Amino acid sequence: MNIYTRKILWKRILFVLALLIVGSSFWYTNRLVQKIAKEERKQVQLWAGAIEKKANLVKYTNKLFKELQAEERKKVELWSDATKSLINAKEIKLALRVVESNTTIPIILTNGEGDYTTYRNISGVIEFDKDTLSEPELASIEAHNDSVVHKTLTEMKEEGRKIDINYYGQDVNYLYYKDSRLFEELKSTFNDLQVSFISEVVTNSASTPVIFTNVERDSVIATGNIDSAVIENHDKFLKQLKDMEAQNKPISVELGDNETFMIFYEDSALLTQLKYYPFIQFFVIGLFILIGYWLFSISRKSEQNQVWVGMSKETAHQLGTPLSSLLAWLEVLRSKDVSPKLIGEMERDVGRLQVITERFSKIGSTPDLKEENINLLIEDFVEYLETRLSKKVNFTVHASKDEPRAPVNRALFGWVVENLCKNAVDAMGGNGSIDITIEAKEDNVIIDVKDTGKGIPANKRKEVFQPGYTSKKRGWGLGLSLSKRIIENYHRGRIFVKQSEPGKGTTFRIILNS
Template sequence: MEPYLKKRRWKILLVLVAIFIGAASFQYTNWLAKKIAEEEHKSVAMWAEATRRLTSPADDPDDNMSFLVNILESNTDIPIILTDSARNIITTSNIPFQEKRKAQTLQNELKKMEQEKMPIEIIVSEHETQLIYYRDSRILQNLKYFPLVQISIIGLFIMVAYFTFNSSRKAEQNQVWVGMSKETAHQLGTPISSLMAWVELLRTQNIDPNLIDEFEKDINRLEKITERFSKIGSKPELQIEDLRKTVVSTVTYLQSRTSQKVQFDMQFPDDKTYKSPHNPALLSWVIENLCKNAIDAMSNSGKIILRLSDNNGQIYLDIADTGKGIPKSQFKSIFEPGYTTKKRGWGLGLSLAKRIVENYHQGKIFIKQSEIGRGTTFRIILHKVDFFNKNFKI
């Protein structure tokens, strides 16, 4: 499916989710309003009856008591317990209980009500006082939590929308990189073929063979670069190789094409190998890219140290330089597409390096440490063969 169609489907889905949230919120608000209206109607009817009884001198006290109980029982939402002055329960309303545990349940509920609300006194006679204990109705509780629920749903919707559009943006960036890489590989193919033909012609001439060999090495290097670009966007083949061999091969090539003011120091144990499933061509490009960035940071004069170590199924490759360093605020942003401090270039080098290490090799790449004016150390973490085979598929 084309990225455009995927993006369009996500937009439609998000619009439908937004409509659903709005409709559900509207329906729930209407339900609450209807319930409140019903309760208000009951209250007004009770007030009317109470007013009639207060203005009627012929009312019997027993009849008034019956009317009070009727008011309490007609309540369908507010939990209420009516007691005498000694806190003996007379009647209850809207308190669910099991018949076997009725007494215990009501006593527990009474304690909760005492803590939440002050009871309302009812003077029945000169010698008798009753108390009404109550707490918030279900409708009031819904009204309290409704804004929080709405904010949570809206927040969740915003998060989903953000991650969706972020994924869509990354997918578009990936498509740009893939298209650009394959087009670059295609364009390099013709001049490389031509250069190879020129090398064969030069071999028939009276020219120093060493110069032709160096010329051929650079053409082979161009072929590797073309191969790297052609593999961007497709899953590369991982080979079980000694990472040390890949590092040495890359540094050896760079040394002969770098200023003599730049020193390469490879600090590897002599008696160890670092077998790891990796693609030598792509990983060599990552190492080369980090080294060239280090050379730029050192203004073509300084020292690059490459260290290999291992621990708990992982292999660590540290590449340190004596350059100008990187501020901590930029530790993450330097891996973003388009980030660059150079006057030339598109700022895709470290972004593609991260993609190669983390997406293709299931590893990690990050700045281990950096100090302004003293240098930077990048760390690449890859997996040993046994660990990789247990957790990933080649």
């Protein structure tokens, strides 16, 4: 098991552990949220139950108040009929005693011109004792009472409820009256009860979103915990009602004069948020892990780059010193009348060392890219390799008719082609054919290097570009790794295994930007 197989195994183990940790956290959080949500839903259900009971109580109270109002109104009508009968029977004194004995029905007696002469049971009138007040205080109270009586008289005249009184042929006086104070107090109390009920519905302690509407659902009476924008937009408002009705059955309430109203409600905002909390938590944890892994990968890649650059510079430096000495010794040998053939072989080897040194020095720095004719460049590389590789290997270059051009660094790009070809020769055992196809396509130049070697197993195709990966016993496993770095980092291109079949060969593809 090599280092990359172990790395993949460890990644899988860590991934499974991460899934278990996240899954356990997700399960526990979800369970906790469900418990909280259950308690929250209980609160909403308790609120809804309490509202239904209060609605029934309001309905019953409304019915009771109406019965009391009806009874009170009957008393007023009986009092009115009795007073009229006494007056018609000329029992004026008895009628006046009946009027004076009344302690609940508001009455105002006026003369024929409509000016009041006396009044009783008028709400808002201040009772006072003349003997205990100063003249300014007395005048102020009398002015106040006069204003209240005139206002009440106007209301009574509008209602038209009056009794004509004729004192033995004298001018007709008028006795105006209205519902008793008890009746008005019952009405006011019930109105306050309605307002209090509506207020309690919409400003609930359970933070439940509520919409209080009429039975036709076209008029909003009150809202609570609802965005005003929803109410102002008719379509959104109808959709909100529909969603609420789908979630909970509306509560029907009877208020006022047998008017029916509807209470729509839904789960509280907290309950809704709790539903999505586990997913949000899972997303945040996942995002944190991904960002952490991404930053770790960038850091590791940066460290690897520094190692590559440092190693390349050091290699170029270490090769440069003995190379300079070798060049000097060549000059010495020339002066000693050494065989030209021997010197030529040495020059070729020294030249090879110079190329290697140049390649390492360029990897350690940002290389200069120059636009080159890729057809001619590949042909030059192949011509160079044919003289240095096995004679049993047949090279074929299929050049593009378009003569594609691309910005490349000649030394580094040549190294890539050399690595691919040398690996192909090793895979073929020094006997076979290598086909290089060049194609211009849109904004790219595509180069395919195909051999007739033993092929690459499917499970190893992603590993061949990893540093240290090799199928040879004495290989370093750096050739394809360097090739990938040169193409992708320096030329901004791509290199990958296009196709490979065991026993039939492999095709590597290089894509350059033209």
